[in-house]
Amino acid sequence: MNETPSKPAMSPVKVEAIDPLDSAVLDMPRQAPRFNVLSAIQNDQPHAPAIHPSVAHGKGIVEIKDFSLYYGPKKTVHSVSLSIPVGHVTALIGPSGCGKSTLLRSVNRLNDLVDGVRTTGDILVGGESVYAPGTDVIDLRRRVGMVFQKSNPFPMSIFDNVVYGLRIHGERRRSVLEEVCERSLRGAALWDEVKDRLQSSAMGLSGGQQQRLCIARAIAVEPQVLLMDEPCSALDPIATLKIEELILEISQKYTVLIVTHNMGQASRVSDYTAFMYLGRLVEYGPTSHIFQTPTLPETEQYITGKFG
Amino acid sequence: MRRTAYDLYRRSLSALIFAGCVGCAVLIVGVLGWVIGYLSSIGASSLSIGFFTELPSGDVANPGGMKHAILGTLALVAMAGVIGVPLGVATGIYLAEFKQDRYILAPVRFTADVLAGVPSIVIGILGYELVVVPMGSYNGWAGAFALAFIMVPIVARTSEEMLRLVPDSYRAASLALGATKAQTITRVVLPAATGSLITGIMLALARICGETAPLLFTALGSRLLTLDPNKPFPSLTVQIYTYATGPYPEQKRLAWAGILVLVALLLALNALIRYVASRSITRSIA
Ligand SMILES: Nc1ncnc2c1ncn2[C@@H]1O[C@H](COP(=O)(O)OP(=O)(O)O)[C@@H](O)[C@H]1O
Ligand SMILES: [Mg+2]
Numbered sequence: 001m002n003e004t005p006s007k008p009a010m011s012p013v014k015v016e017a018i019d020p021l022d023s024a025v026l027d028m029p030r031q032a033p034r035f036n037v038l039s040a041i042q043n044d045q046p047h048a049p050a051i052h053p054s055v056a057h058g059k060g061i062v063e064i065k066d067f068s069l070y071y072g073p074k075k076t077v078h079s080v081s082l083s084i085p086v087g088h089v090t091a092l093i094g095p096s097g098c099g100k101s102t103l104l105r106s107v108n109r110l111n112d113l114v115d116g117v118r119t120t121g122d123i124l125v126g127g128e129s130v131y132a133p134g135t136d137v138i139d140l141r142r143r144v145g146m147v148f149q150k151s152n153p154f155p156m157s158i159f160d161n162v163v164y165g166l167r168i169h170g171e172r173r174r175s176v177l178e179e180v181c182e183r184s185l186r187g188a189a190l191w192d193e194v195k196d197r198l199q200s201s202a203m204g205l206s207g208g209q210q211q212r213l214c215i216a217r218a219i220a221v222e223p224q225v226l227l228m229d230e231p232c233s234a235l236d237p238i239a240t241l242k243i244e245e246l247i248l249e250i251s252q253k254y255t256v257l258i259v260t261h262n263m264g265q266a267s268r269v270s271d272y273t274a275f276m277y278l279g280r281l282v283e284y285g286p287t288s289h290i291f292q293t294p295t296l297p298e299t300e301q302y303i304t305g306k307f308g
Numbered sequence: 309m310r311r312t313a314y315d316l317y318r319r320s321l322s323a324l325i326f327a328g329c330v331g332c333a334v335l336i337v338g339v340l341g342w343v344i345g346y347l348s349s350i351g352a353s354s355l356s357i358g359f360f361t362e363l364p365s366g367d368v369a370n371p372g373g374m375k376h377a378i379l380g381t382l383a384l385v386a387m388a389g390v391i392g393v394p395l396g397v398a399t400g401i402y403l404a405e406f407k408q409d410r411y412i413l414a415p416v417r418f419t420a421d422v423l424a425g426v427p428s429i430v431i432g433i434l435g436y437e438l439v440v441v442p443m444g445s446y447n448g449w450a451g452a453f454a455l456a457f458i459m460v461p462i463v464a465r466t467s468e469e470m471l472r473l474v475p476d477s478y479r480a481a482s483l484a485l486g487a488t489k490a491q492t493i494t495r496v497v498l499p500a501a502t503g504s505l506i507t508g509i510m511l512a513l514a515r516i517c518g519e520t521a522p523l524l525f526t527a528l529g530s531r532l533l534t535l536d537p538n539k540p541f542p543s544l545t546v547q548i549y550t551y552a553t554g555p556y557p558e559q560k561r562l563a564w565a566g567i568l569v570l571v572a573l574l575l576a577l578n579a580l581i582r583y584v585a586s587r588s589i590t591r592s593i594a
């Protein structure tokens with residue numbers, strides 16, 4: 001390397017090299033001409049999320065109302081209000097760790113499994129409160145299906161996996177179980193691949209097939225809402241494409257709330273998109289609006305990959 | 309790269325450690341082989357069909373067989389299993405699946421660990437005080453209770469460990485479908501862990517098969533085939549102990565044969581355990 005011919009004096013050079021960078025970073029917010037929502041959020045200052053009028057009606061199948069969640073002392077979801085329209089796909093996007101999964105798991109109260117979780121505000125599913133004392137969590141979870149980030153079929157046969165939800169709710173008639181199994185597997189675009197081996201173990205399926213099996217298992221009990229937490233993040237591009245097609249298919253019948261890390265996926269599969277940042281809702285509206293003419297420049301910056 | 313003295317040193321040290329490990333392994337296998345070989349050479353000569361089919365004759369020169377003791381041990385282990393397995397597995401389920409009861413779990417776990425470490429003679433005396441004295445005589449129930457007492461903490465702790473190997477994603481999937489906790493445990497968690505639970509249970513059964521001390525104060529032992537749990541109860545280990553400590557050479561020979569049968573039983577049980585363990589679902593998914 002052709003460094004200065006002088007002695008390798010270290011410290012002064014380093015300090016000079018870092019100094020201008022540092023001040024540039026520090027200068028950036030000062031140079032910003034307008035109130036920045038993201039820096040307001042970073043500084044824990046109040047901000048008003050940009051909600052498109054088409055989703056400000058408050059008549060969603062899922063109504064998240066001023067909902068906050070704490071993991072122990074740590075506030076992870078900050079007063080989020082969100083109205084999920086029935087019969088559509090709504091995507092939750094935002095940088096990793098911003099609380100998308102947490103918010104999703106709040107809808108079916110799966111966060112109950114975590115020690116020391118506390119919530120304020122409420123969520124309504126189909127008009128019924130999720131957090132009111134005396135809520136039947138078992139019934140709530142029957143009405144709200146969930147597909148997880150990592151496919152998690154039970155170590156049982158494909159058939160037993162699909163009809164698990166029915167069996168736990170007391171259905172025993174073989175004919176009903178078989179009918180629902182076929183309908184659900186068809187609904188999850190898996191029937192043709194597995195119809196000849198329904199009794200073999202689900203663990204032998206490929207990753208993409210396992211995830212579609214989990215979707216079949218979730219829709220077998222005909223939930224009002226289907227939650228999906230990054231359902232393609234562990235899959236290869238072709239399996240991802242199949243699931244995306246499946247989500248579009250499913251949305252003919254079900255309301256889907258999907259967390260995704262992938263902007264392209266959000267724009268392809270969703271009708272509405274909510275952008276979250278550090279546990280707050282930043283902007284929410286029709287996907288075309290969010291991706292083409294977002295109200296906030298911060299949303300545009302995130303969507304075009306300038307940060308996050 | 310320099311090939312230095314240090315390089316030579318670390319390579320030699322590695323070779324030395326490897327040789328040491330191989331040596332220890334060979335030593336242990338060798339000792340086991342020697343024990344089994346020695347047992348076989350002495351015991352096999354006294355082993356005959358009669359050993360399994362005959363009862364004690366009362367004639368010290370021609371003492372008969374140990375049919376009563378073999379059946380007695382099987383019956384005692386079965387009775388202990390019927391008492392100990394449900395208790396142990398239930399405790400294991402509680403320890404593994406009810407994490408929110410944090411302040412109860414720690415003492416229960418601690419108690420189980422302490423109980424698992426209590427010398428078995430102490431458990432024998434406990435059985436004597438709690439069962440034999442109230443019932444007025446040595447009896448099979450007392451023996452079975454003592455053995456069950458040894459089993460419960462072992463089964464509880466191994467079950468807990470096995471259930472912990474079942475991924476939480478199964479529980480989440482089940483609960484998210486609207487299953488109750490009990491349904492999740494009985495329909496998903498336990499089936500997923502069955503193989504490994506059986507392994508733990510069989511380990512505990514193998515352990516109690518060879519127990520002598522807790523039976524001396526409880527079941528006492530018997531030369532009769534009256535498998536009545538209200539009376540003194542025969543067992544292989546106590547019969548071996550009685551014959552081996554007695555003065556008659558023919559009975560001592562019979563004791564050697566009994567030891568050989570006991571060791572063969574334990575080896576077979578362990579082979580079975582390994583087989584079940586290798587097939588258990590929890591291992592293939594964990
Ligand atoms: N079970 C938990 N206990 C404590 N903190 C958690 C738990 N799950 C998530 N968090 C924290 O909450 C924040 C949001 O997490 P998460 O909802 O998983 O984000 P996202 O899905 O947007 O990546 C993160 O800072 C994470 O560390
Ligand atoms: Mg997440």
